[in-house]
Amino acid sequence: MIKISESAQAHFVKLLSNQAEGTNIRVFVVNPGTSKAECGVSYCPADAVEASDIRLPFNGFDAVVDAESAPFLDEAEIDFVTDKMGTQLTLKAPNAKAKKLGDSASLEERVQHMLTTEVNPQLANHGGQVSLVEITADGIAVLQFGGGCNGCSMIDVTLKEGIEKEMIAKFPEISGVRDITEHNPGEHSYY
Numbered sequence: 001m002i003k004i005s006e007s008a009q010a011h012f013v014k015l016l017s018n019q020a021e022g023t024n025i026r027v028f029v030v031n032p033g034t035s036k037a038e039c040g041v042s043y044c045p046a047d048a049v050e051a052s053d054i055r056l057p058f059n060g061f062d063a064v065v066d067a068e069s070a071p072f073l074d075e076a077e078i079d080f081v082t083d084k085m086g087t088q089l090t091l092k093a094p095n096a097k098a099k100k101l102g103d104s105a106s107l108e109e110r111v112q113h114m115l116t117t118e119v120n121p122q123l124a125n126h127g128g129q130v131s132l133v134e135i136t137a138d139g140i141a142v143l144q145f146g147g148g149c150n151g152c153s154m155i156d157v158t159l160k161e162g163i164e165k166e167m168i169a170k171f172p173e174i175s176g177v178r179d180i181t182e183h184n185p186g187e188h189s190y191y
Helices: 006-016 107-124 155-170
Strands: 002-004 024-030 038-044 054-058 061-065 076-083 086-092 128-135 140-147 176-179
Touching: 002 006, 002 061, 006 024, 006 061, 006 076, 038 086, 107 128, 107 140, 107 155, 140 155, 155 176
Parallel strands: 002 076, 024 061, 140 176
Antiparallel strands: 024 038, 054 061, 076 086, 128 140
């Protein structure tokens, strides 16, 4: 589930040597499956390990992952790198914002995954988000916008020149997109 480089493992062992006996590392995701997902690493004292936690053994310690975070940490990598700026612990979790899709995922699941992982992070810069309502029999992806996208003066450009082009290129089954949001301009809109 999680790859921890040899240098990161050595770094964790050094850090843990100053902690109470039995302390391990906890790897977690806050707001998993959302555009606001953030990954973290913390100390995990022995008495903080829950029965539902997953223990991953490494050299000199265990990495502990809570059951909710686990699907979002698939293919995660932790490294400890040294460069011109000094040393840094890096955590990359490509599936933190959405669970990795299986080979049998439906078109709706694949489209929503694309919106969650590719479109919503861009819209979040303006306080907005979009979700899939349905895919019609004739291949139209019906979308609902929220947040800063609701009432935004650029929504038509975002919809047709951005999302629709990207979606049609990625999914041949999709013939277009339609916005069903009742756009109400106001202080929540991004201009």
